[in-house]
Amino acid sequence: MVRELTAAEQDHPDQRWHRQIRWALAELNTQAKAAKDAGLADIAPERALIYLQSYHRGVAVGLSLHPRAPGRKQSPTRNLLQRLRDRAADVLRFADQPSLVPMTNNTGERALRPVKTQVKISGCHQSEAGATAWLAVRSYLDSARKHGLSAFHAIHRAFTGNLWMPPVAQLT
Template identity: 35%
Template sequence: MEVEIKQCPSCERVIKGKFPVDMPGPLQYGLGVQAFIINLLACQMVALKRAQALVYSIIDVVIAEATMLQFILRLHAALENWEVRATEKLLLEAVMHVDETSLRVDKTNYWIHVHSAGGIALKKLHRKRGIKAMEENDIIPRYMGKLIHDCWASYFSYSNCGHGLCGSHLLRELTFVVETNRYRWARRMKRLLQATYKRVSDCEKKCLDDREYARLLKCYRKILELGTLEMPAIPDKPAGKRGRIAKSDAHNLLERLQKHEASVLLFARDPLVPFTNNRGERDLRMSKVKQKVSGCFRSEIYAHAYCRITSYLQTMAYKGVNPMIAIQMALAGELGGE
């Protein structure tokens, strides 16, 4: 961008044009360049040095890595209010998917916690995985709807919301038990869940009526009773030995199906509750790809920025907004009440 200097022919006064307020210096990178670099680093998961080389090949200017990281932090700060508004919208949703996955930050293990509902995907970074992280993230403790998850015990600590378990996880575990132990109860339970899911999917109401649900419940409990009889007894703990007796995967699965009966079958009762937690897993998947493609983060602030920025871009993608446009909107302060 250039500005002109003009001299008035009458009074000989020199007048110099002014740069836009967001470009105060002699060399500035516009929102388009900043958005392109942020898109490379956050969305396309290009490593810093490769992004630097790519930008140089396009504009013939070497942009320092520190400058590129400042673009990331600028967008991170610009999205602070958006994150607050997105959190409040999440709390109003009837069903919310949650999941967590590990992330390496400065050679230390952190956890990304995702909260997905409607057209919103919100990721939070925390050093812990369990209740402490959920309390400090302050989303699940305030949520009053149905929480869909993979049976991580910490989620059941919250009675303010309902709980639905991911059917895909259960089917994978049942398949493992069938293939390794050949237990008939596991094969029957897998067939029952698959048949129920198909019945619910084909039903116009997307749920079972009272009579159908009663039959499902009776069959479900019968299979678990057979499982109790089919499974070998758990040995008594030796005298003087501390701790709990280790149980097999099949025993743990059977006990979980017995304890969380209502949560396992919630999809058949509530038309808003899906059979799987695939939405939460999809919103987390690219975080693992990020580590494989361009490595871990050197400091915590950039990991926090990555979570907030990708949350925003995933949310805008659900609305059909181009990521480059979305980034420029945020940097220019044009989000408004979005």
Template identity: 30%
Template sequence: MLHADETPARVGGGFKYVHVACTPELTLFHVGGRGKANIDAGGVLPGFTGTLVRDGYAPYRHLTDADHAWCGAHLIRDLCGVHESDLAGQQWAEVMATTLLAAKKTTEQATAAGRDALSADEISHLRACYAGALAYGREQNPPDRDGKLSRAGTLIERFATHRDMILRFNVDLAVPFTNNQAERDLRPVKLQQKISATWRTLQGLADFATLRSYLSTATKHGKDALDVLEQLFTTGPWLPEPAISS
């Protein structure tokens, strides 16, 4: 399973993006634009055949070898934004958010009980609640006379189109509800930008991404940052032990 995310970074007078592909043991950052070729430039995601946990960033869609799981925290934020803009007219968003949180609780309880899957009845019930929230949303947000959808209507159709990706954590209990792993790994990048406001050169940003990949991975293996930096400039870089296939 891989987690992926991206964040904008100011370089001089423009912007680039820092992309991350990570696991609980490994972190890789690279710098590029926002297109799918820039995602592929990291060399990790193309051809990946496991589960990719990510947000709604459209260029990830070309990674068709992977099973995609949509971060529930991003979806809850989208639903809250729609609901708070019109509490009476967008009650469907609250119903959908409640459904997602109920699904999350159900999977957590199953995992805590040592189960490796939800029952067919549990999955059927959650999907029925999901379908009901969609129907309520369409009732509250019909297209206009030209057939165009509002912002809320577009969000509803996103939930309809990507149901399986959004609910993947219900059918595979190993899939987390959120993409917190990638967001945690990106936090130092965002903090550095908050402090410095901008990187002077693209090469400087690329070097920062390389260094953060090294330090983040080492930290995940219980290594001290100063120790691995000293090792880098003396005896050579620290490297994690390769995984052993059973």
């Protein structure tokens, strides 16, 4: 969303709604990180209110400046604003559940980057079995790193019969 808001700013530099929405998202992210660091399950409502209002007002202003065009095809800006309005709960989930949901999908993108690099360098994997094995090792190492275990220690544990496994979350 932030990339799309930046693109909207480049397309419509005379408008301010995109900067308002980006500011609100950035401030909510700051509040979410602070809540998570403090061990809180959520952001205090009084701390989130101004940012949530700014987000929704920015979307409303943007929609008023980019009305629906006749027909099915809408501008990228209109489509973005409609998604921000219609999927607000999904977009703002990181603020509702800061301990569970990050603001961006950068972690997922970072996990895919080595796969894409491998394919670019070699053209492809030599076999499906080789690709499956390589991805299994990558997944194991990525999970271990996300839980604070270095790749070296994860591999060492695997080869010494003391395989590391991620903790199992208990649903209540």
